[in-house]
Each structure stands twice: as C-alpha cells, then as structure tokens.
Amino acid sequence: MAGSSVNPQEVFRSNLPVGTSLLVLFVPSKDRDGNPIDQDYWVDEVLTALGRLFRGATAYPRGRGVWRDDERGGDLLKEEPVIVFSYIAQEALTSAALGELYHTLSRMGREANQGEIGVVIDGQYYGITEYAEE
Secondary structure, three states, X not given: OOOOOOOHHHHOOXXXXXXXXXXXXXXXXXXXXXXXXXXXXXXXHHHHHHHHHHOOOEEOOOOOEEEEEHHHOOEEEEEOOEEEEEEEEHXXXXXXXXHHHHHHHHHHHHHOOOOOEEEEEOOEEEEEOOOOOO
C-alpha cells in the first residue's frame, strides 16, 4: 500500500481505534526448575488483562522454545510457550496501562517461579526479571 492513497480504515468502515503498536508476550509452560505450571490459568490471566487494558488479544497454540538461565550457569530449559499478541492504539499505550500489565506479569513471574518474563513491544524485547510485590 506504500505510495497509494488507500485508507484501510475507510475501506473496512472501521471507526474503532487503529492498533498501531504490537505487543507480544510469552506464557511459559514450565517453571524455572522444569516443572509444569498451570499454563491455561496464566494464558487466561494475560488475555483478561490485555482485553481490559488494550481492547483485546489473541493467544496462539503452544510452540516450542528454549530459554537460557544465565543465573544458573547457562542451563537450557526447553518448553512449550503460548505466544499472545495484542495490537494497541497509540493513545492506549500509557505508563499506567503498562504498569498494570507489569503487575499481572510480576504475579505470574513470582507465582509460577519464572526466571524471566518476555515482552516485545514494536520489536523491542523487554525481559522482566524483577517482579513487583503484591
């Protein structure tokens, strides 16, 4: 569509906010010690938070991944994360909204014994390793 005068918002007759920022996060399947966690619970918690904060999100089926735990000598943890996407209108991407999301992800990090929670916003990776207290 580069160079054209097409306005997709007009063509699709959409008067909703245009999601211009992409947020991606990873919901793990195992804890830091390799034990299974209640992944369905955490996927639901993340979807609920993103729906409330940013109007919606989609969770993709489990993938295959590996995470290197540098604090444990570079041990590799293989798991099956669920990847969650949310397109966010620029005006909704506020410090307050990200702060609320941070508290949800901190709870997941603490309660699911995670070494890191990964979030990507517009192609920039943010590894959360310090979790807020309740």
